[in-house]
Amino acid sequence: MQKKYLQWLIFIVVLLVLLLVAILVSLSAGEVKITAGKLTEIFATKDSIEYTVLTRIRFPRIVLAVAVGGALSLSGAILQGIYRNPLVEPYTLGISGGAALGVAIVMVAGIQLHNYFILPFFGFAGALVTLFLVYSLSVRRAGLSMNSMLLIGVMVSFVASSAMMFLMSLTTADNIQNIVFWVMGSLDEPNSVLIKIAFWSAVAGLIISIFFARPLNALRLGEVKARHLGIDTGTTIKLLFVLSSVLTGIAVSVAGVIGFVGLVIPHLIRLIIGNDYRVLLLGSFLGGAIFLVLSDTLARTVIAPNELPIGVITGFAGGLVFIVVLSRSGSKYKMK
Amino acid sequence: MGKFLEISEFSCGYPGHFVLNEISFGIEKGHFVGIIGPNGSGKTTLFRGISGELPTLKGKITLNGQQTQRMSLREKARNIAVVTQHIEVGNMTVEEYVIMGRIPYQKQFQFFETGEDLAITEKYMKLTGIDNLRDKNMNSLSGGEQQLAGIARALTQEPELLLLDEPTSHLDITHQVQILNLIQRLSEELSLTVLMIIHDLNLAGEYCDTLLMMQKGTLRKTGTPHEVLNYLDIEAVYDTVVITRTNPVSGKPVVFLVSEKTMKKV
Numbered sequence: 242m243q244k245k246y247l248q249w250l251i252f253i254v255v256l257l258v259l260l261l262v263a264i265l266v267s268l269s270a271g272e273v274k275i276t277a278g279k280l281t282e283i284f285a286t287k288d289s290i291e292y293t294v295l296t297r298i299r300f301p302r303i304v305l306a307v308a309v310g311g312a313l314s315l316s317g318a319i320l321q322g323i324y325r326n327p328l329v330e331p332y333t334l335g336i337s338g339g340a341a342l343g344v345a346i347v348m349v350a351g352i353q354l355h356n357y358f359i360l361p362f363f364g365f366a367g368a369l370v371t372l373f374l375v376y377s378l379s380v381r382r383a384g385l386s387m388n389s390m391l392l393i394g395v396m397v398s399f400v401a402s403s404a405m406m407f408l409m410s411l412t413t414a415d416n417i418q419n420i421v422f423w424v425m426g427s428l429d430e431p432n433s434v435l436i437k438i439a440f441w442s443a444v445a446g447l448i449i450s451i452f453f454a455r456p457l458n459a460l461r462l463g464e465v466k467a468r469h470l471g472i473d474t475g476t477t478i479k480l481l482f483v484l485s486s487v488l489t490g491i492a493v494s495v496a497g498v499i500g501f502v503g504l505v506i507p508h509l510i511r512l513i514i515g516n517d518y519r520v521l522l523l524g525s526f527l528g529g530a531i532f533l534v535l536s537d538t539l540a541r542t543v544i545a546p547n548e549l550p551i552g553v554i555t556g557f558a559g560g561l562v563f564i565v566v567l568s569r570s571g572s573k574y575k576m577k
Numbered sequence: 578m579g580k581f582l583e584i585s586e587f588s589c590g591y592p593g594h595f596v597l598n599e600i601s602f603g604i605e606k607g608h609f610v611g612i613i614g615p616n617g618s619g620k621t622t623l624f625r626g627i628s629g630e631l632p633t634l635k636g637k638i639t640l641n642g643q644q645t646q647r648m649s650l651r652e653k654a655r656n657i658a659v660v661t662q663h664i665e666v667g668n669m670t671v672e673e674y675v676i677m678g679r680i681p682y683q684k685q686f687q688f689f690e691t692g693e694d695l696a697i698t699e700k701y702m703k704l705t706g707i708d709n710l711r712d713k714n715m716n717s718l719s720g721g722e723q724q725l726a727g728i729a730r731a732l733t734q735e736p737e738l739l740l741l742d743e744p745t746s747h748l749d750i751t752h753q754v755q756i757l758n759l760i761q762r763l764s765e766e767l768s769l770t771v772l773m774i775i776h777d778l779n780l781a782g783e784y785c786d787t788l789l790m791m792q793k794g795t796l797r798k799t800g801t802p803h804e805v806l807n808y809l810d811i812e813a814v815y816d817t818v819v820i821t822r823t824n825p826v827s828g829k830p831v832v833f834l835v836s837e838k839t840m841k842k843v
Contacts, residue, residue: 246689452686459680461667469628470734471654471681516668519688 249520252513256527260307263531267303267538268295272545305428305436305495306537307530310502312443312492314529316485317503318510318521319450322457323478324391330503331489333391335375335398336368337500340493342401343367345420349412357432360423364494371397372486425550426497428537439495446488447526453481457518499552501559502529508563532558581606581770582738587636589626596634597622600796602789606641607768609761611781613805614791615815620774623791624740627772628659641737654681658731659740664715664723671718671726672711675702678733701732705759721752728759739763741773745780753777757784782806782830790814806830 269275273294275283283291317330331337343363352359375397379390405424409417430436456477459467464474492499510524536554543549580603590596597619604610612620625631627638629645638645640656648656658678667674678701679694690698702708705725710718718726724744731739741760745753761784764771775781781788782802790798790805792814798805808821811832818840820833835843 451688454688455680455683459677461669462677465630466659466661468630468650469654469657469659470677471649471651473650517673 245517249514249517252520253523253527256524256531260527260531260534263534263538264303267306267534268299270538270542271299301430301433301436302428302537302541303534304440305430306533308436308440308443309428309492309496309499310506310529310531310533310536311526312439312446312488312529313499313502314506314525314532315443315447315450315522316488316492318507318518318525319453319457319481319485320503321507322460322518323481325460325463326391327508328504329391330501331485331493332498332500332503333398334394335371335396335401336394336486336489337493337498338398338401338405339371339374340364340368340490341424341498342405343370344423344494344497345405345408348416348419348423349408357435361435361494365490367401368486368490368493371401372482372490376482422550423497424552426499426552426555427548428496428533428540428551429548430495435495439491442491443488443526446484447523449484450481450522451519453477453484454518454522457481457522461516497550497552499533499555501555501563502532505559505563506532580604581608581641582772583637583639584627585637587626587638588634589631590622590634591632592634595619595622596794597626598794599636601636602796602799604770604772604787606770607764608786609764609771609784610773610787610789611785612772612774612789612791613776613778613781614797617793618791618814619794620791621742622794624659624742624772624774627738628657628740629653651681654734656736657738657740658734658736660724660727660731660742660744662742662744662746664727666715666718666723669715670712671707671715672698672702674715674726675707675729675733678730681734697735698733701729704732704763705729721748721756724748724752724756725759728756732763737770739769739771741771743774743776746776753780760784778806778811778832782832783824783827802830806832 265277265280268280269277271294273291275291275295279291280295283289283295286292313331320329320331320334321327341364343366344360346367347359347363375390375394378393405420409420412420456467456472456474459470459472460474460477462470464478467474489503506528507521507525510521510528514520514524533551533555536558537551540549540551540554582604584603585601586599587601588597588599595617600623612623614620622631626633627645629650633646643656645653645657676690676694676698679690679697682694683690699708702711705728707722707725707729710722710726715723715726728741728744744756744760748756757780760771760773763769773785775785785802788798788800788802788805789796790810797814798810806821807830808819811817811819811821818835820835822831822833823829824831
């Protein structure tokens with residue numbers, strides 16, 4: 242047991258170092274090339290173009306990448322824990338689709354787009370409305386029915402995307418482009434208040450989730466067994482469901498729909514360090530942050546001066562990694 | 578009044594579905610009790626009622642003078658441990674699995690296991706003979722080993738009452754006897770009260786101090802194996818022709834089945 246804790250510690254330290262490296266790479270890569278060695282010098286003098294580029298453009302994006310990547314990955318890990326299904330993520334539950342629909346409605350209705358808070362607000366509202374729908378449709382007498390919840394989530398997701406396509410067929414080409422770009426996701430967020438909100442709520446979500454590590458571990462044995470071990474599974478699952486929805490809602494509302502993070506990262510972390518939620522939650526958060534910082538760096542640089550939608554990068558990278566890992570580990574791969 | 582486990586006029590279940598009807602019995606501390614009865618007679622429903630999985634419709638269950646229906650989930654988990662028929666195998670090591678039995682004792686915000694948790698886990702892994710399997714994955718164990726791990730996990734809950742739902746089904750006789758010997762020893766040495774659902778009437782008669790015979794959601798008969806395992810009751814409950822004798826060595830009742838073909842010859 243003590244040996245296990247040491248492994249966890251080493252694992253978390255390695256992830257922190259990797260995150261630091263990813264941040265340094267992301268800071269130095271881009272149209273204005275800045276070598277890592279020069280960073281301290283630039284931060285010391287404070288009055289160069291490079292300083293402005295770093296603090297006004299690159300650093301806020303990195304903070305947002307850490308927040309969004311961490312939140313989505315954490316949310317995926319939590320949802321997989323309460324559903325005991327390795328294929329669940331914010332996407333599968335329709336939460337992201339609902340958020341996208343909320344944003345599409347605002348754009349098509351032409352509500353003042355120059356207010357920075359309007360889009361995130363409607364994205365967040367869309368996510369929560371979807372959550373409420375999925376949740377209330379799947380409540381049964383004996384508590385929540387996990388399987389029906391999953392199916393209802395998938396269906397709600399379909400309905401949301403159909404509704405969005407319906408809206409798109411009614412609206413102008415300009416609006417369509419905006420919606421499509423938003424749906425593909427981007428970390429280009431000019432409003433620093435939103436970035437701060439996203440970052441601190443992601444960190445708060447992480448801290449809250451760690452208090453649920455023990456119940457999540459007990460849930461690995463199934464809901465009935467977890468109750469036999471004294472866990473109030475009904476309340477725990479409800480709270481965790483709300484927590485992961487809020488995390489997703491915030492991430493989607495500032496950065497658009499970025500898929501695969503919540504699915505792939507927790508899986509990789511499980512494969513490396515195991516399924517104990519005491520290390521898995523923090524590990525998933527850090528892993529998601531590293532993944533999104535690197536993905537965003539690629540998105541900014543691959544076809545510079547243009548920018549790729551980050552959803553394209555995460556979709557490619559995530560999907561490929563997932564296929565490789567799954568086909569290698571074969572039937573040995575199990576979650577719970 | 579005053580038995581260690583006292584169940585009085587207890588009904589449970591969901592109205593409109595199968596319910597258990599006004600069951601009453603009492604069990605002394607440290608007794609090893611077998612619950613027998615055909616499929617659908619309410620054995621598992623009774624278990625789910627005692628563990629609180631099914632809502633109580635009527636009646637009281639007291640364990641060591643405390644009403645279990647009034648206990649919090651955590652309190653209940655420290656008093657009653659359940660080993661279900663299918664051990665839920667997660668992708669975890671045996672030790673990780675067994676130590677989960679300590680969850681009801683851990684504080685809300687406690688992150689690591691205490692030395693006490695580790696010592697108790699160690700003790701019961703040794704007692705059940707699975708300490709050499711500690712680093713094996715639960716998925717790689719045989720059925721018998723998984724049952725032993727399930728029992729070890731239940732014991733680390735340090736319960737007053739252990740509920741076992743058919744721990745020996747699907748096992749060969751070597752493992753059946755190994756597990757029943759272990760449970761008998763535990764109930765004697767730790768004076769642990771054990772309630773076990775068991776299908777095999779001969780094993781039930783050989784090992785248990787007391788038998789409860791269930792029929793259609795009610796309790797038909799309680800008593801020593803000799804009192805319960807008589808051909809009249811068995812034939813009425815199971816609708817099967819049997820002959821009962823006494824094991825010449827243990828003095829416990831033995832049940833023989835008689836086939837239709839043999840019956841015609843006789």
